[in-house]
Amino acid sequence: MAGLSQRLWGVEFQSPVLLASGTCGYGAEYDGLIPLDDLGGIVTKAVSLEPRPGNLPHRVAETPGGMINAIGLQNVGLKRFRDEKLPWLDEHLTKAHVLVNVVGHTVEEFSTVVAGLDDATGFLGYEINVSCPNVKGGTLFGTDAKALSELVRRVRQTTARPVIVKLTPNVPDIAVYARVCEDAGADGLSTINTFPGMLIDVEARRPVIGNVSGGVSGPAILPMGIYLTWRAAQAVEIPVIGIGGIRTAFDALQYVLAGASLVQIGTALFVDPNAAVDVQRGMAAHLESQGVAHLSDLVGAVELPNHA
Amino acid sequence: MSTPCRLPARVLSNQRAGADTYWLEIDAPPIAQAAVPGQFVMIGFGLGRLDAPFLPRPFSVGWRGDDGRIGLLVRRFGTGTHRLAALRPGDEVLLLGPLGRGFRWEQDSPLICIAGGVGLAPFLFMAPEAIRHGATVEILYGERTGDRVFDPQLVEKLTGIQPRLYTEDGSRGQIGRVIDGIERGRRIQLFGCGPTPMLRALERLAREEDLPLQVSVEEHMGCGIGTCQGCVVRSVAGEWIKSCTEGPVFRREELSWRD
Numbered sequence: 001m002a003g004l005s006q007r008l009w010g011v012e013f014q015s016p017v018l019l020a021s022g023t024c025g026y027g028a029e030y031d032g033l034i035p036l037d038d039l040g041g042i043v044t045k046a047v048s049l050e051p052r053p054g055n056l057p058h059r060v061a062e063t064p065g066g067m068i069n070a071i072g073l074q075n076v077g078l079k080r081f082r083d084e085k086l087p088w089l090d091e092h093l094t095k096a097h098v099l100v101n102v103v104g105h106t107v108e109e110f111s112t113v114v115a116g117l118d119d120a121t122g123f124l125g126y127e128i129n130v131s132c133p134n135v136k137g138g139t140l141f142g143t144d145a146k147a148l149s150e151l152v153r154r155v156r157q158t159t160a161r162p163v164i165v166k167l168t169p170n171v172p173d174i175a176v177y178a179r180v181c182e183d184a185g186a187d188g189l190s191t192i193n194t195f196p197g198m199l200i201d202v203e204a205r206r207p208v209i210g211n212v213s214g215g216v217s218g219p220a221i222l223p224m225g226i227y228l229t230w231r232a233a234q235a236v237e238i239p240v241i242g243i244g245g246i247r248t249a250f251d252a253l254q255y256v257l258a259g260a261s262l263v264q265i266g267t268a269l270f271v272d273p274n275a276a277v278d279v280q281r282g283m284a285a286h287l288e289s290q291g292v293a294h295l296s297d298l299v300g301a302v303e304l305p306n307h308a
Numbered sequence: 309m310s311t312p313c314r315l316p317a318r319v320l321s322n323q324r325a326g327a328d329t330y331w332l333e334i335d336a337p338p339i340a341q342a343a344v345p346g347q348f349v350m351i352g353f354g355l356g357r358l359d360a361p362f363l364p365r366p367f368s369v370g371w372r373g374d375d376g377r378i379g380l381l382v383r384r385f386g387t388g389t390h391r392l393a394a395l396r397p398g399d400e401v402l403l404l405g406p407l408g409r410g411f412r413w414e415q416d417s418p419l420i421c422i423a424g425g426v427g428l429a430p431f432l433f434m435a436p437e438a439i440r441h442g443a444t445v446e447i448l449y450g451e452r453t454g455d456r457v458f459d460p461q462l463v464e465k466l467t468g469i470q471p472r473l474y475t476e477d478g479s480r481g482q483i484g485r486v487i488d489g490i491e492r493g494r495r496i497q498l499f500g501c502g503p504t505p506m507l508r509a510l511e512r513l514a515r516e517e518d519l520p521l522q523v524s525v526e527e528h529m530g531c532g533i534g535t536c537q538g539c540v541v542r543s544v545a546g547e548w549i550k551s552c553t554e555g556p557v558f559r560r561e562e563l564s565w566r567d
């Protein structure tokens with residue numbers, strides 16, 4: 001699958017397909033089930049400074065064409081991530097790259113997590129999560145351009161590793177936030193995180209999700225993800241990772257044509273653990289059948305009609 | 309716990325076994341071989357289509373045959389279970405399993421299995437396995453109404469024993485709650501699977517009588533393999549723990565039973 005490889009941030013990605021944060025745990029959960037090391041990489045569950053307990057159940061439920069979740073960023077915290085989770089990734093992933101998804105309540109917390117991980121081995125860089133809809137203040141940085149700029153600058157000063165900012169779709173114009181990140185020194189963007197949503201149990205007259213509202217993901221959000229990725233990619237020079245509702249190789253290729261250099265697969269993994277491997281294989285088959293030598297030839301190659 | 313297996317599999321048979329109640333047999337040798345009673349599978353339809361259920365659903369392994377079949381007891385409930393109830397021989401499903409931790413038991417005292425509704429499923433698998441190893445097993449099985457009772461002849465065929473039946477409307481078996489059938493003051497091991505109020509009552513009884521109890525819990529699931537943290541229940545230490553990997557079977561001492 002030579003045609004799929006991408007060179008970004010000074011390293012080679014053997015494939016453009018990564019597993020999305022929160023849908024692949026810390027990698028080890030998939031051991032023996034799928035060939036993780038054949039993928040482009042994985043993005044870990046969010047890591048915060050202290051462990052977080054997470055939200056009340058129910059935390060997940062199906063929605064038309066997807067699901068809603070409000071996990072509440074339950075995670076083991078910086079110390080246990082570094083001591084217990086990262087070594088497994090370091091040992092088992094020799095070709096696939098690891099991005100650590102980082103969350104915090106304050107600029108200080110984000111930069112403390114980054115500083116606390118920076119000299120460890122086993123990962124390439126950071127995906128800064130300013131876009132979780134399921135915790136209080138989770139999208140605070142993602143919806144306030146000034147705060148976002150300050151945060152990205154601070155993280156930029158803390159590390160020489162790639163800093164990728166994961167944006168929320170929940171803003172009037174994502175291009176503005178994309179540019180803010182680029183100007184503040186981000187190396188890349190991930191678009192998008194989940195959309196806020198709600199389900200009600202009609203008989204019980206209560207919200208289905210313990211947290212009342214949650215984030216909607218899966219095929220239902222595919223067209224929004226493609227559009228927002230296209231908007232963001234148009235606005236910046238830095239690479240963009242396309243996320244949202246990818247289920248097939250053609251879904252992933254739409255993101256690539258819209259301007260994504262890499263893609264992430266989330267919810268589809270729950271339906272079929274082979275989703276990412278199959279998407280990757282399908283993308284390679286498409287390149288071959290179309291006589292495209294390299295995936296990079298397709299990045300942003302969508303042709304707009306003249307009247308657009 | 310062995311690594312779970314992703315298995316496209318064929319439905320062998322699907323029969324109605326009570327009102328809104330179906331017995332589904334699927335050809336799944338690697339899962340049948342590896343499963344222990346109390347473990348579950350995620351059953352879904354893959355990524356080929358978008359109609360419900362999109363996400364796979366958790367079901368207890370309800371039995372296994374020597375020929376690699378597994379049986380699932382399916383109660384029609386919402387969209388997903390309606391689709392499962394409509395499966396026909398030859399249809400393809402996508403299985404992931406066996407998943408989670410099952411029941412553990414000793415041979416030295418009787419095993420009393422308390423089943424509420426489709427909570428019967430794991431005990432259809434457990435009873436013959438335990439009996440084969442020399443244990444004494446009794447199943448106390450409760451349903452709200454008589455029409456939903458899972459075909460007693462099928463139970464006998466699968467397990468070799470007859471459960472003691474309780475219905476709340478008294479239309480079949482004894483009238484009342486299944487819990488009331490537990491004989492106090494003797495050394496037994498209790499196992500429970502069913503609605504949360506039943507499990508709570510069972511826990512209270514086990515605590516009062518100082519009896520060992522394991523319960524199988526139900527929570528909404530995303531992945532079934534520990535990645536999404538969707539399926540949590542509260543541990544005795546007050547933490548949210550994943551029922552798909554730490555459970556679904558827990559010893560009563562492991563869980564918090566406060567509201």
Ligand SMILES: Cc1cc2nc3c(=O)[nH]c(=O)nc-3n(C[C@H](O)[C@H](O)[C@H](O)COP(=O)(O)OP(=O)(O)OC[C@H]3O[C@@H](n4cnc5c(N)ncnc54)[C@H](O)[C@@H]3O)c2cc1C
Nearest residue numbers: 062365366367368382383386387388389426429526527528
């Ligand atoms: C470990 C385990 C073993 C189970 N074993 C059996 C069994 O042997 N036989 C049986 O009939 N049922 C069993 N269930 C319950 C079964 O999974 C649900 O009835 C089913 O998921 C409902 O899906 P639905 O689409 O019909 O319902 P809907 O209400 O339409 O589902 C909506 C959403 O809620 C979730 N959900 C709703 N009720 C439950 C529930 N009780 N448990 C888990 N998720 C739920 C669904 O997965 C879905 O995401 C088990 C559940 C668990 C967790």
Ligand SMILES: Cc1cc2nc3c(=O)[nH]c(=O)nc-3n(C[C@H](O)[C@H](O)[C@H](O)COP(=O)(O)O)c2cc1C
Nearest residue numbers: 020021022046069129192193217218244245266267
């Ligand atoms: C159960 C679940 C947990 C998630 N947890 C995180 C998280 O910790 N951090 C994060 O940045 N995104 C998280 N996400 C969002 C996904 O990474 C992804 O952006 C989103 O689900 C859209 O992609 P998809 O449609 O392919 O799932 C989570 C999504 C799901 C479904």
Ligand code: FES
Nearest residue numbers: 531532534537552
């Ligand atoms: S169902 Fe995903 S962690 Fe348990």
